[in-house]
Amino acid sequence: MTRAAEHERAHEDGRTHDHDHEHEYDVVVLGAGPVGENVVDRVRAAGLSAAVVEAELVGGECSYWACMPSKSLLRPAIVRSEARRVPGLRAHAYGPLDAHEVLAHRDSVVGDWKDDGQVEWVRSTGAQLYRGRGRLHGPRRVTVEGPEGDRHVLTARHAVAVCTGSRPVLPDLPGLAGARPWTSREATSSRRVPERLVVVGGGVVGAEMATAWQALGSRVTLLVRGDGLLPRMEPFAGEHVAAALAERGADVRTRVAVSAVVRDGSTGPVSVVLADGDVVEGDEVLFATGRRPRTEDIGLETVGLEPGSWLPVDDSLRVEGHDWLYAVGDVNQRALLTHQGKYQARIAGAAIAARAGGAGAEDGAAWSPHRATADHAAVPQVVFTDPEVAAVGLSLAAAEAAGHRVTAVDLDLTSVVGAGLYAQGYRGRARMVVDADREVVLGVTFVGPGIGELLHSATVAVAGEVPIARLWHAVPSYPTLSEAWLRLLEAYRDGAGAS
Amino acid sequence: MTRAAEHERAHEDGRTHDHDHEHEYDVVVLGAGPVGENVVDRVRAAGLSAAVVEAELVGGECSYWACMPSKSLLRPAIVRSEARRVPGLRAHAYGPLDAHEVLAHRDSVVGDWKDDGQVEWVRSTGAQLYRGRGRLHGPRRVTVEGPEGDRHVLTARHAVAVCTGSRPVLPDLPGLAGARPWTSREATSSRRVPERLVVVGGGVVGAEMATAWQALGSRVTLLVRGDGLLPRMEPFAGEHVAAALAERGADVRTRVAVSAVVRDGSTGPVSVVLADGDVVEGDEVLFATGRRPRTEDIGLETVGLEPGSWLPVDDSLRVEGHDWLYAVGDVNQRALLTHQGKYQARIAGAAIAARAGGAGAEDGAAWSPHRATADHAAVPQVVFTDPEVAAVGLSLAAAEAAGHRVTAVDLDLTSVVGAGLYAQGYRGRARMVVDADREVVLGVTFVGPGIGELLHSATVAVAGEVPIARLWHAVPSYPTLSEAWLRLLEAYRDGAGAS
Numbered sequence: 001m002t003r004a005a006e007h008e009r010a011h012e013d014g015r016t017h018d019h020d021h022e023h024e025y026d027v028v029v030l031g032a033g034p035v036g037e038n039v040v041d042r043v044r045a046a047g048l049s050a051a052v053v054e055a056e057l058v059g060g061e062c063s064y065w066a067c068m069p070s071k072s073l074l075r076p077a078i079v080r081s082e083a084r085r086v087p088g089l090r091a092h093a094y095g096p097l098d099a100h101e102v103l104a105h106r107d108s109v110v111g112d113w114k115d116d117g118q119v120e121w122v123r124s125t126g127a128q129l130y131r132g133r134g135r136l137h138g139p140r141r142v143t144v145e146g147p148e149g150d151r152h153v154l155t156a157r158h159a160v161a162v163c164t165g166s167r168p169v170l171p172d173l174p175g176l177a178g179a180r181p182w183t184s185r186e187a188t189s190s191r192r193v194p195e196r197l198v199v200v201g202g203g204v205v206g207a208e209m210a211t212a213w214q215a216l217g218s219r220v221t222l223l224v225r226g227d228g229l230l231p232r233m234e235p236f237a238g239e240h241v242a243a244a245l246a247e248r249g250a251d252v253r254t255r256v257a258v259s260a261v262v263r264d265g266s267t268g269p270v271s272v273v274l275a276d277g278d279v280v281e282g283d284e285v286l287f288a289t290g291r292r293p294r295t296e297d298i299g300l301e302t303v304g305l306e307p308g309s310w311l312p313v314d315d316s317l318r319v320e321g322h323d324w325l326y327a328v329g330d331v332n333q334r335a336l337l338t339h340q341g342k343y344q345a346r347i348a349g350a351a352i353a354a355r356a357g358g359a360g361a362e363d364g365a366a367w368s369p370h371r372a373t374a375d376h377a378a379v380p381q382v383v384f385t386d387p388e389v390a391a392v393g394l395s396l397a398a399a400e401a402a403g404h405r406v407t408a409v410d411l412d413l414t415s416v417v418g419a420g421l422y423a424q425g426y427r428g429r430a431r432m433v434v435d436a437d438r439e440v441v442l443g444v445t446f447v448g449p450g451i452g453e454l455l456h457s458a459t460v461a462v463a464g465e466v467p468i469a470r471l472w473h474a475v476p477s478y479p480t481l482s483e484a485w486l487r488l489l490e491a492y493r494d495g496a497g498a499s
Numbered sequence: 500m501t502r503a504a505e506h507e508r509a510h511e512d513g514r515t516h517d518h519d520h521e522h523e524y525d526v527v528v529l530g531a532g533p534v535g536e537n538v539v540d541r542v543r544a545a546g547l548s549a550a551v552v553e554a555e556l557v558g559g560e561c562s563y564w565a566c567m568p569s570k571s572l573l574r575p576a577i578v579r580s581e582a583r584r585v586p587g588l589r590a591h592a593y594g595p596l597d598a599h600e601v602l603a604h605r606d607s608v609v610g611d612w613k614d615d616g617q618v619e620w621v622r623s624t625g626a627q628l629y630r631g632r633g634r635l636h637g638p639r640r641v642t643v644e645g646p647e648g649d650r651h652v653l654t655a656r657h658a659v660a661v662c663t664g665s666r667p668v669l670p671d672l673p674g675l676a677g678a679r680p681w682t683s684r685e686a687t688s689s690r691r692v693p694e695r696l697v698v699v700g701g702g703v704v705g706a707e708m709a710t711a712w713q714a715l716g717s718r719v720t721l722l723v724r725g726d727g728l729l730p731r732m733e734p735f736a737g738e739h740v741a742a743a744l745a746e747r748g749a750d751v752r753t754r755v756a757v758s759a760v761v762r763d764g765s766t767g768p769v770s771v772v773l774a775d776g777d778v779v780e781g782d783e784v785l786f787a788t789g790r791r792p793r794t795e796d797i798g799l800e801t802v803g804l805e806p807g808s809w810l811p812v813d814d815s816l817r818v819e820g821h822d823w824l825y826a827v828g829d830v831n832q833r834a835l836l837t838h839q840g841k842y843q844a845r846i847a848g849a850a851i852a853a854r855a856g857g858a859g860a861e862d863g864a865a866w867s868p869h870r871a872t873a874d875h876a877a878v879p880q881v882v883f884t885d886p887e888v889a890a891v892g893l894s895l896a897a898a899e900a901a902g903h904r905v906t907a908v909d910l911d912l913t914s915v916v917g918a919g920l921y922a923q924g925y926r927g928r929a930r931m932v933v934d935a936d937r938e939v940v941l942g943v944t945f946v947g948p949g950i951g952e953l954l955h956s957a958t959v960a961v962a963g964e965v966p967i968a969r970l971w972h973a974v975p976s977y978p979t980l981s982e983a984w985l986r987l988l989e990a991y992r993d994g995a996g997a998s
Contacts, residue, residue, distance in 0.1 A: 062977070067977055067978050068916070068920070068978065071917075071920045071978055072920055075585055075920055075921065076585040076586055076587040076588050079578075079581050079582050079585045079588055080582070080587075080588050082578050082581065082582075083578050083579070083581075083582050083588070083591075083592070086574055086575040086578045087575055087597070087600040087601045087603070087604035088575040088579075088596035088597040088598065088600045088601035088604075088715075089575050089578055089579050089582070089592070089596060089597070091597060092582075092591040092592060092594055093582070093588070093591060095591055097587035097588060098586070098587040098588070098590065099587065101586040101587045102586045102587035104586070105586035105587075105923070109919075109920070337976075337977070338977045338978075339974050339975060339976055339977035339982075340974060342974075342977070343972075343974045346971070367968075367969060367972055369968070369971065373972060374972040374973075374974055378972065378973065378974070379974070380974055380975070380976040381976055382976040382979055390976070417567070418570075420608075421567070421570045421571055421574055421608065422574065424604070450952060451952070452952075452976075452979055453949060453950070453951075453952040453953040453979055453980055453981055454952040454953075454955060455976055455979070455981070456953060456956035456973070456975055456976070456979070456981035456984065457955035457956040457958070457959050459956070459973045459974065459975070459976075459981075460956050460959045460960050460963070460965060460970065460973045461959050461963070462973075463969065463970075463972045463973040463974070464959070464960070464963050464965035464969050464970070464973060466959060466963035466965060469866075469868070470866060470962065470963050470964075471959065471962075471963070472845070472868065473842075473866055473872060473873040473877065473962045474873075474877065474955070474958045474959045474961075474962040474963060475838050475839060475841075475842045475873055475877070475878070475879055475958065475962070476838060476879070476955055476958070477836075477838055477879040477880055477881040477889070477951075477954055477955070477958075478561070478566055478836070478837045478838035478841070479566050479567065479570055479837075480881055480951055480952055480954070480955070481952055482952055482954070482955035482958075483838070485955065
């Protein structure tokens with residue numbers, strides 16, 4: 001029987017609703033977010049049959065409660081700021097955003113939280129979609145409990161890929177459970193602009209949501225445990241974002257710990273009690289305090305793994321000790337970013353297909369189509385705050401910690417002519433971290449208006465290991481922000497160290 | 500005597516105002532625009548003495564009558580369009596731009612056409628600035644006629660670099676001289692918004708100035724001789740720009756020839772007579788019909804070259820047959836772009852310094868610091884129209900004409916999730932041209948809102964000759980426009996040809 005025919009048979013079987021119906025596929029994927037979808041896409045393209053199991057909306061967190069709604073909320077805020085920074089338009093840009101219009105657009109971006117389009121896409125790949133809770137049931141076997149009590153047992157000939165993602169962590173604080181705190185889900189889906197919003201956490205979610213709701217009209221208090229915002233990035237990134245939030249009226253407090261949360265009744269305000277005794281009052285409180293893997297109820301215990309744990313993998317995204325088990329995207333904790341999970345999914349799908357093709361079909365070299373090498377060297381991230389932050393590769397601290405001999409150069413972006421033309425009173429900064437032995441770029445960080453799309457130039461340079469000597473021939477078009485590259489190369493050539 | 504001491508002597512000599520005073524420098528540069536300034540910078544950094552001769556404003560065309568003022572006029576137009584394309588703000592962005600504020604900002608960007616800051620920068624390099632008309636006077640010699648009748652004779656020990664740039668060409672048309680047409684200079688420096696502006700020419704200057712003045716309130720008629728706008732780029736680029744101009748009310752006419760221009764009196768309107776007999780009336784007419792080299796009066800005849808001609812050079816920017824003569828920037832006709840001229844200036848300065856250091860100090864390999872290899876392979880350009888156009892390297896037609904075995908893939912940018920989040924109703928397109936033998940990118944063209952800063956990613960890929968297989972590891976950050984890269988790579992992988 002051909003693979004396509006096998007798939008068809010499985011597909012037919014899948015339509016039955018008998019209990020404990022058995023089906024066999026080449027690949028079974030747990031979770032139909034962007035990561036699971038990309039695994040399916042790649043193994044189907046290789047001619048393997050595939051099933052994908054999803055208990056919630058097909059399309060995943062990113063489509064409904066993360067990247068997409070958050071960016072739809074942030075983009076108007078960013079454009080309003082840009083309009084304020086050009087002559088001839090700023091007089092029109094000091095009014096408030098029309099929050100009703102912004103929130104309605106957000107609703108349409110998330111498809112009103114319906115997944116019809118995504119379901120259709122999955123079906124178009126020829127994969128079988130199972131709605132319900134999927135759980136491992138020993139090696140290569142997955143059980144699905146459907147919404148109507150139906151139960152399926154899926155057997156994977158080649159691989160099971162866990163792509164169940166992550167969920168927000170709420171800290172264990174007195175009063176928190178009863179205070180109905182926002183997590184990233186509520187912060188991206190709220191249909192009301194709270195008059196006062198308290199944000200706990202200074203990572204990407206906290207910084208972005210503080211920016212969005214401030215622009216939509218909330219008075220924001222941002223409470224950060226550490227020294228500053230965006231702690232995994234170069235320190236100047238968070239400094240710029242914090243300063244901008246504060247200038248627009250946010251109360252940004254660093255080195256504060258929350259000790260309790262009190263909500264008075266069902267509609268009353270919420271009080272956030274700090275360890276120093278201070279109390280911050282708001283109408284809503286968002287906890288953006290990290291994420292944990294969605295692996296607590298997927299049957300990990302049936303294959304000797306710890307429920308609720310992250311699933312470490314090798315560069316082919318395979319779980320050590322289980323030659324049939326892959327963990328792709330957030331669950332492996334390599335990089336909790338949609339685009340990096342999709343990258344891993346392409347790699348994992350290709351590796352699964354190559355291994356299914358027999359010995360010797362797989363390429364184990366770094367940067368091969370079967371190795372997620374960029375996870376170590378070239379993870380990009382754009383933070384849609386105002387100013388934007390964009391970084392790829394290693395920060396100076398990370399590069400030094402990794403043992404590289406490093407030269408870093410800093411740049412005040414006001415020295416870039418294109419910056420002054422982009423926005424009056426432009427403020428921004430960049431840092432380039434160079435491997436002094438190999439003379440290649442290990443990492444770049446930009447902060448400033450309009451630098452989001454500039455990041456990919458750095459991503460190509462880092463992932464491409466383009467030598468500094470060759471980067472001199474990559475001429476930035478004048479007068480764009482990209483001339484920052486020229487200034488960074490000059491600073492490196494002239495031996496100006498990072499400050 | 501050390502080079503520094505020699506320079507000091509020359510510097511002292513330069514302060515005298517006797518007639519026919521003789522001075523000697525390692526390098527003499529004709530023209531103190533951005534290109535001349537960069538030659539000076541590089542040879543001074545190498546310890547050579549240098550003089551630079553300028554008859555007009557130090558800083559050049561770009562600073563006063565080209566890139567800088569044009570971008571200062573265009574940026575508000577672009578931001579207004581972006582504001583119209585996001586929810587929550589658009590109601591405020593339908594009013595006209597405050598033209599007075601925009602023009603005042605433009606005046607400040609060009610420093611009110613004063614060059615004090617630029618002069619100070621030249622002096623800070625330790626180079627001697629001569630104000631006046633510089634002309635070659637036989638090999639290695641340059642005469643300068645100063646503004647007060649003073650005359651200097653400069654001898655160059657190592658090199659003379661001609662960096663005199665280009666000027667607009669006006670066609671030889673009946674009535675044109677008396678009609679006081681705008682060239683790029685007037686179009687970027689006008690202090691009045693004409694009610695009706697006729698633009699002749701569909702290249703970059705014509706397209707950008709039509710965009711700027713339309714946004715500032717002019718009714719624009721754009722007359723193009725050829726089939727479309729931006730003729731050197733992929734055809735879809737000009738099509739998008741023309742459609743956008745027309746949608747906003749411009750009258751865009753292609754395949755038309757102007758046969759005469761008539762201006763009635765000193766304040767009356769101007770009539771542009773077309774070859775088909777039609778007459779277009781305006782309050783001003785801009786001729787953006789190409790450029791010619793500013794070499795007609797620089798003494799080329801004294802070294803056996805043709806006055807007024809372009810000066811072809813080798814990849815070290817040296818004029819063939821004259822081992823001491825360099826032509827850098829627009830004058831060599833390799834790429835009439837400020838940033839590419841500055842690149843050439845860095846290369847030429849390094850080559851001059853290396854050759855001054857004696858045999859063997861120069862690196863003649865492609866992509867070396869002494870060869871302007873990118874001029875052939877990786878010239879970038881951003882056109883600040885609305886939508887923006889950005890291109891680097893070879894177009895499909897140019898790559899085929901150059902004999903490459905080519906695969907090109909096209910992308911409708913509406914398929915990029917980040918595009919829809921960037922602007923509602925996003926329209927744009929991209930093309931990637933791949934060398935099918937070497938599997939490297941030969942050229943990329945983007946057209947669409949917000950793609951200007953994305954270009955440098957393509958420039959790094961093309962100049963860096965990053966293999967397609969490696970570009971798969973350069974992960975675009977989600978959801979930005981840069982995910983266009985992923986879609987282009989997928990189209991290439993899946994064998995989707997350009998349409």
